[in-house]
Amino acid sequence: MKKTLQYLISLTVAAVLVWFTFKDIDLNTLWEKIKQADYRWVALSAVMALVAHWSRAYRWVLMLEQMGYKPSVFRTTLAVLVGYGANLIFPRAGEVARCGTLNKLEDIPFEKSFGAVIAERLIDVLVLLLLIFLNFIFEFDRLKDVFFNFFGEKFKNPLLLGSYALVGISLLVAAYFLFKKNQEKIAQNTIYQKVAKIIGGFASGFMSVRNLKNPSAFIFHTILIWTMYFVMTYVLCFALPETANLSPLAALSIFVMGSIGMAAPTQGGIGSYHFLVGSIVVLYGLSQQDGITLATFLHAMQGMVFVAIFGIIAFLLTLVLPKRGVRI
Incomplete structure (x- = not known):
């Protein structure tokens, strides 16, 4: 029931954002421009997407090898x-499906691979925060108003923020001392023992990044993943005449806002991606119509078509692969 409610809420948020973003857009014009795109750039971008996915998998292998x-x-x-x-299909189900598939193919414990995924996701968040910072520094004049409009309200009442932090810390401290007081009794509980085993597996996977056998390869693939993500976005801009002359810094702004949009809790970033990218592109001289057209094109190719085609092919291959022990 809870999962169903989350799914419905996610769909509702996506639907509202899509309506708000597209309500003033001529959809016929949008579709005609997308049909006239140069799909040679799309093919090149698809190759880069595969390189990025392969690199992410290789980085994951480095963590599992540890x-x-x-x-x-x-x-x-x-x-x-x-x-x-x-x-x-389901927001945030990807990590679970990914680890479940690897468990089926390679018999690696789910909690181990999932812990490694959590660690790599945190690293990706740090990379994205760095890109946001660099984007803000390089494009300060364009982005400062957007930044303060989005986040300015959050800092107007520091006393309220401090109160929330104090309450949160107090609850954590109280929970800690309550646990310590009853630790021996709790440790004998069967459910606790099962949960502790799972958490231990998560922790082992999470800490794998600290003792990598080849940290330079891990850093290289982290850079390669994000470089491919950026370049495939920039390449797709060349496919539409209206956006072919956008600068690399404009592409960086589009990429950063798109990454934030894809991280939102909606199916495949639908709605959130279009809203954020469409909003940022107008700062570079494009009309709202052209901005939403570009956002729709980028999301359709990167977030839908590539993902759907590659995902379906990969899923079908998992159904026919030989059992573990027979290498390909």
């Missing part, structure tokens, strides 16, 4: 692609 597992990079890539495909 825990004593040596999965096939090919199979791990399939698991990554299946995970992205699952996100189109």
Whole structure:
């Protein structure tokens, strides 16, 4: 019931954002411009997307190897692609589907691979925060008003924020001392023991990034993943005549806002991506019509078509792959 409610809320948020974003847009004009796009750039972008997904899988393998597992990079890539495909259906289901698929293909404990995924997601958040910072520094004159309009209200009442923080810290301290007082009794509980085992697996996967055998390869693939993400966005801008002359800094702004939009709790970033990218593009001289057209085109290619095609192919391959022990 809870999952159903979350899904309905996500759909509602996406629907509202889509309506708000497209209510003043001529959809016929939008569709005609997308049909006339140069799809050679789309093909190039698709290749870059595959490189990024392969690199993400390779980085995941590096983390799993530290825990004593040596999965096939090919199979791990399939698991990554299946995970992205699952996100189109259920928001945030991708990580679960990804680890479940790897468990099926390579018999790696779910909690171990999931802990590694959490660690890599936190690293990706740090990379995105760095990109947001750099984007804000390089494009301060354009982005300052957008930033303060979005976040300015949050800092108007520091006393209220301090009160929330104090209450939160107090609750955590109270919970800690309550647990310590009853630790021996709690430790004998069967449910606690099962949960502790799962959490231990998560922790092992999460901490795997600290003791990597090849940290330079991990850093390289982290840079490669995000470089491919940025370049595939920039390349797609060349496919539409109205956006072919956008600068790399404009593409960086589009990429950063698009990444934030894709992280929103809606199916595949639908609505949130269009709203944020469409809003930022007008700062670079494009009309609202052209801005939403570009946002729709980018999201359709990167967030829907590529993900759906790669995800379906990967899922079908997982159904026919030989059992673990037979390498490809």
